[in-house]
Every structure is written in C-alpha cells, then in structure tokens.
Amino acid sequence: MTFKCKMCGGDIEPIKGTNTGKCLYCKSVMTLPNIDNEKILNLYNRANDLRLNSEFDKAKDIYETILKINNDETEAHWGILLCKYGVEYVDDPKTKTKIPTCHRTNNYSILLDPDYKFIKKHSYGEALKLYEKEAKQIDEIQKNILAISSKEKPYDIFICYKETDSKGSRTHDSVIAEDIYDKLIDQGYKVFFAKITLEDKLGKEYEPYIYSALKSAKVMLVVGTSEENFNAIWVKNEWSRFLEMSKKDKSKVLIPVYSKIDAYKLPEEFAMLQAQSMDKVGAMQDLIRGIKKIITEAKTDNIEGIDKETIAKVQNILDESKNLGNGKYEVTILKDKLPTWYYIIQTLGLLAIIWCYFLFLIFIIDRSDLKPSNIIPILLSALFFILYYVFSLKRKTYKYKNIICTLSICILIIYFTSFLSGVFTNLINKEYLFAVNMLTTNYFTMVLALIITIVEIISFYINPTWTLNASSKSIMTAEEKDIQLKKNKNIKENFKTKEKQQKKFISIIIIIITILFIGINILISITTPQQNNRDTSKDQIQITNDFIRIRQYPNISDTVLGQVKEGEIYTILDKEKEYGSYWYKIKTNTGITGYVYSGNDNEYIKLLKKSNKS
Numbered sequence: 001m002t003f004k005c006k007m008c009g010g011d012i013e014p015i016k017g018t019n020t021g022k023c024l025y026c027k028s029v030m031t032l033p034n035i036d037n038e039k040i041l042n043l044y045n046r047a048n049d050l051r052l053n054s055e056f057d058k059a060k061d062i063y064e065t066i067l068k069i070n071n072d073e074t075e076a077h078w079g080i081l082l083c084k085y086g087v088e089y090v091d092d093p094k095t096k097t098k099i100p101t102c103h104r105t106n107n108y109s110i111l112l113d114p115d116y117k118f119i120k121k122h123s124y125g126e127a128l129k130l131y132e133k134e135a136k137q138i139d140e141i142q143k144n145i146l147a148i149s150s151k152e153k154p155y156d157i158f159i160c161y162k163e164t165d166s167k168g169s170r171t172h173d174s175v176i177a178e179d180i181y182d183k184l185i186d187q188g189y190k191v192f193f194a195k196i197t198l199e200d201k202l203g204k205e206y207e208p209y210i211y212s213a214l215k216s217a218k219v220m221l222v223v224g225t226s227e228e229n230f231n232a233i234w235v236k237n238e239w240s241r242f243l244e245m246s247k248k249d250k251s252k253v254l255i256p257v258y259s260k261i262d263a264y265k266l267p268e269e270f271a272m273l274q275a276q277s278m279d280k281v282g283a284m285q286d287l288i289r290g291i292k293k294i295i296t297e298a299k300t301d302n303i304e305g306i307d308k309e310t311i312a313k314v315q316n317i318l319d320e321s322k323n324l325g326n327g328k329y330e331v332t333i334l335k336d337k338l339p340t341w342y343y344i345i346q347t348l349g350l351l352a353i354i355w356c357y358f359l360f361l362i363f364i365i366d367r368s369d370l371k372p373s374n375i376i377p378i379l380l381s382a383l384f385f386i387l388y389y390v391f392s393l394k395r396k397t398y399k400y401k402n403i404i405c406t407l408s409i410c411i412l413i414i415y416f417t418s419f420l421s422g423v424f425t426n427l428i429n430k431e432y433l434f435a436v437n438m439l440t441t442n443y444f445t446m447v448l449a450l451i452i453t454i455v456e457i458i459s460f461y462i463n464p465t466w467t468l469n470a471s472s473k474s475i476m477t478a479e480e481k482d483i484q485l486k487k488n489k490n491i492k493e494n495f496k497t498k499e500k501q502q503k504k505f506i507s508i509i510i511i512i513i514t515i516l517f518i519g520i521n522i523l524i525s526i527t528t529p530q531q532n533n534r535d536t537s538k539d540q541i542q543i544t545n546d547f548i549r550i551r552q553y554p555n556i557s558d559t560v561l562g563q564v565k566e567g568e569i570y571t572i573l574d575k576e577k578e579y580g581s582y583w584y585k586i587k588t589n590t591g592i593t594g595y596v597y598s599g600n601d602n603e604y605i606k607l608l609k610k611s612n613k614s
Contacts, residue, residue, distance in 0.1 A: 007089035007098040031127040033075035056083040077115040105211040148208035154216035161223040342464040384408030536611035550594035554583030
C-alpha cells in the first residue's frame with residue numbers, strides 16, 4: 001500500500017537513502033512514516049484524507065490512535081501539530097510549490113509545542129530539515145495572524161452558521177442568524193457575523209479576524225436547522241475551537257440555536273449545554289434576554305476587584321515578552337532600584353564615619369588611658385553600619401538592613417547609658433571629681449559615638465521608595481525567557497516593603513532598651529554597697545586623709561581618674577613600691593579602678609591586715 005501525500009493526496013515515491021519521499025502528482029518532498037506496518041499506514045492515509053478535507057478534529061483522533069500503537073511515530077506527532085494549527089497546503093503562485101496556511105490560530109508558538117520538541121529530539125537527516133523548515137513557516141504565519149488580530153476591537157458575540165448549501169443557495173440557517181444579528185446590533189452589542197463582518201476583507205485571509213472574534217467573544221451562537229449543517233466542516237471548525245477556549249475561560253458560553261430539528265440530533269458535544277429552540281413563541285426575546293444576562297455578568301466579573309495598580313501590572317506582564325519565532329523571545333529585564341538621593345545620603349554618612357575614625361586613630365595614638373570597654377563598642381557599631389550600608393543597596397538584602405542598623409544603635413545606646421549612668425551616680429554620691437574626670441577622659445570617644453549614632457538614626461529613618469526599572473530588553477531562548485519572567489514576577493511580588501510598620505516596631509524596641517539599661521545602671525549604682533566596711537578576710541586600706549586622688553597608673557604625674565574620701569575602706573587589688581612608699585590598686589563602688597598613694601610612713605592611708613583566723 002502506498003503512503004498518500006499529506007499536501008494533495010497523491011501517491012508518494014520514497015527517495016532512496018533518505019527518510020523522505022516525493023509526491024508523483026504535486027512534486028512536493030515530505031517526511032515519511034514507518035511504512036512497514038500496513039495497519040499504521042492505513043491510519044495515516046485515513047487521517048490525511050480527513051485533514052485535507054479540513055476535518056481536523058477527526059484527523060487528530062486518528063493520529064493519537066497511531067501514537068497509542070507506537071509513540072515513537074514522529075510523523076503522527078507532526079500530524080497532530082498540523083491539526084492543532086489547522087494547516088492546509090496551498091499553491092504558492094510565486095514558487096509553484098505547496099506552502100502551509102493556518103486555519104486554527106494558537107497564541108503560543110509551534111516551536112514550543114511538546115509534539116514539536118519530541119520531533120526535533122527523535123528526527124534526523126533530511127526529515128529533520130523538512131520539519132524545521134515547515135515549523136518556521138507555520139510560526140511566521142502564526143505571528144502575522146496574531147499581529148493582525150491584536151489590532152481588532154473585541155467582540156461580544158460570535159454567530160456561527162452555514163451560509164450556503166451544496167447547490168450554492170442560501171440556507172435557512174443564515175436567515176435565522178441574520179435576524180438574530182440585527183436584533184443584537186439594535187441592542188448595542190458588537191457581533192461577529194461572517195457575511196457582514198468579513199465583506200470588507202475580500203482579498204485577505206479570514207483567519208486573523210475569525211481568531212480575534214473567537215478569542216474575545218463571550219457568547220457564541222451556533223445556528224442550525226439540520227444535523228448536517230451543525231456538523232458542516234467550517235461550522236464545526238469554529239464552534240469546536242470556541243469550546244476548547246471555553247475550557248480555559250469559564251466566562252465563555254456557547255448556546256446552540258436550532259430550528260426544525262429534534263434537540264436530540266444536536267452534536268453530542270452540545271449535550272450538556274442549554275440550547276434555544278427558535279420554533280417557540282417569544283424565542284427571540286428569550287434568547288436576547290439570556291445573552292444580555294451572560295454578558296452583563298461577564299463584564300461585572302472582569303471589573304470587580306481590579307484597580308489601576310493591577311491593570312498596570314498586567315500591562316507590564318504583557319509587555320515583558322514578545323515571541324520573535326524560531327524559539328527566540330524579546331524579553332524585558334525588570335530591575336528595582338533606590339532613588340539617587342538615597343545613595344548620596346548613605347555614602348556621605350559612610351564617609352563621615354570613616355573620617356571620624358581617621359581622627360580617632362590619631363587621637364588614641366597619644367592616649368594610653370583609653371580602655372577596651374570604650375573602644376570596642378564604637379568599633380562594633382561602625383562595623384554594623386558598614387554592613388547596613390551594603391545591605392541597604394540591594395533588594396535581596398534590603399530587608400536585613402534595619403536589623404543590622406538596630407544592632408548598631410543598640411550597642412551605642414548601651415555604651416551611652418552605661419557611661420552616663422556612671423557619671424550620674426557620681427553626681428548623686430557628690431563625687432564631682434569622679435564625674436568630671438569621666439567626662440574629660442572620654443570626651444572624644446563620646447563625641448565619636450554621638451556622631452555615629454546621629455548618622456545611623458538619619459539613615460534608619462529616611463524612607464526611600466523603590467522604583468521599577470525596565471532597564472533593557474534581551475533576546476532569549478524559551479528556557480531563558482521562563483527564568484527571566486520568573487525573576488520579573490518575584491520582583492513585582494516583593495516590590496512593596498513594610499518599612500513604616502517595621503520601623504515603628506524597631507523604634508519601640510530601641511526606646512525600651514534605652515530605658516531598661518538606664519534603669520539597670522542606676523539601680524546597680526544606687527544599690528551597690530559602699531566599700532567602707534572592714535573585711536577581716538582580706539588586706540584592706542582605710543583612707544586617713546581627705547580627698548586622696550586616684551591615678552590611672554602608680555605615678556604622681558599620671559592621669560587623675562577621681563578621688564576617695566577620708567574614712568573609706570577599700571580592698572587591695574595590687575601594690576607597687578616607690579622609694580619606700582606604696583601605691584595601692586583599688587576599685588571604687590562606682591567602678592573606677594586605679595592607684596592611691598600611701599604617702600611617706602603611710603600618712604594618707606592606714607593598712608588593715610586580714611585576721612589570722614581567716
């Protein structure tokens with residue numbers, strides 16, 4: 001048995017050494033199926049006959065039957081594609097060859113179809129070249145159809161009917177259909193009615209306009225007066241496509257409109273649909289009223305809950321990707337960015353802190369009395385600010401910047417409260433020299449900490465607005481396109497930030513920490529027992545002269561940290577001998593640690609030795 005040409009139906013002669021053949025009638029070269037299996041060959045020829053008669057759905061069913069027998073039949077996968085896109089081969093007047101044309105437009109490229117991907121993976125040689133060539137032709141046709149249809153205004157209703165009978169005479173179906181069309185036009189609806197809608201499209205392909213109407217219409221009326229007319233090839237081609245669309249868009253409704261036949265003779269695909277008989281009294285009014293209700297509900301559903309922001313996002317999504325064919329897409333790459341002024345403020349803040357640290361380094365070179373407890377908090381807070389600066393400039397890490405800044409501010413608050421509570425405690429205890437000494441020996445670190453705190457608070461509370469930037473467009477493959485569109489979607493979903501709520505919460509936390517540490521430090525200072533009690537288990541000294549100064553190191557010319565009063569008792573932590581006298585290391589109740597001088601013959605202090613019993 002001979003394989004029939006899928007373009008004209010003529011006999012095919014295989015080309016030796018290849019997996020292709022040539023039609024003896026139209027001279028077209030085409031791919032061949034597995035012709036060793038007679039059963040499969042018969043199915044192919046039957047499917048080709050149906051497809052050549054534009055009975056695409058029936059042909060598709062046969063191709064699927066072939067795949068159930070042998071899924072590796074690439075020609076069957078190709079046949080399914082031809083049916084999906086309603087491909088008919090017509091004569092090209094320029095080249096005198098058969099070229100494809102499409103009667104069933106889809107809004108996705110044939111190059112991305114799973115069946116085509118299977119074909120490319122399992123084909124080789126001349127057959128693969130032919131498949132690729134035809135697929136590119138079909139893709140170009142699709143692009144042109146979609147370009148034209150996108151310019152058409154949307155329709156409310158699509159009337160599907162058979163215009164002429166086998167003798168070329170006008171059918172009764174068309175009379176009923178035109179009567180319905182006139183009534184709907186009077187109601188203000190935009191209606192697709194082939195006889196009138198396409199009359200100014202002579203010399204043009206009808207498919208772009210039919211596809212546009214099928215896609216946009218919310219209601220399809222299939223008008224028929226006989227079983228044959230309902231199943232006429234081009235009538236069925238339209239309503240079957242509309243039914244397929246309605247599976248994805250539930251707002252689409254198909255209404256069978258019949259006359260002079262029994263409802264049971266309607267196509268079986270209409271079995272679950274509410275049909276309208278035009279033989280009843282008042283049928284036209286019932287039909288118009290039903291259509292009005294359907295379209296009103298559809299419009300309400302579309303408008304409800306949609307705001308300007310949603311419309312803008314949808315428009316952005318539509319603009320993000322453009323099918324260029326041949327497996328390539330032009331894709332918009334979305335980015336989100338902060339305003340320029342925010343970068344300037346952040347950078348100036350960072351430079352201010354760096355400059356302060358430069359001065360600080362110069363300062364500490366000449367100061368040997370600075371303690372780690374004074375330096376470490378400032379170093380940590382600066383480190384956190386640098387991290388904050390880095391995190392705040394990128395969307396991925398932007399959400400962490402407030403946490404980092406909060407840690408930095410909290411460290412400085414703890415440092416401030418601890419220091420100031422010490423000064424405050426000395427003032428309460430009337431140890432004014434201690435208080436003044438704490439301020440004079442730490443003034444530079446306090447100023448530096450204050451500058452850092454101010455810069456960080458400004459950075460924390462300025463509230464910049466991210467802006468979407470369609471920065472560029474790039475040509476991508478289908479896989480790259482999907483990845484980029486996923487990134488774009490994530491950017492849009494995460495576009496809004498909860499800055500205000502987050503900052504209010506963090507502000508409350510900072511205030512609580514500040515109050516808590518001030519309270520703790522004051523409480524500790526007030527409740528710390530005075531070291532004026534004799535402890536017989538330790539070596540102690542008692543101050544016997546009023547206002548003895550505490551030095552940082554055992555040297556009469558060293559920095560004064562504060563003073564002690566006559567009668568106070570302190571535990572000896574360490575001692576240094578100097579020319580027959582001693583410097584005793586002590587720690588006051590306010591936390592100051594330093595050395596006091598005993599004087600010649602202990603004229604300033606009295607040495608209290610621990611008890612032998614202990």
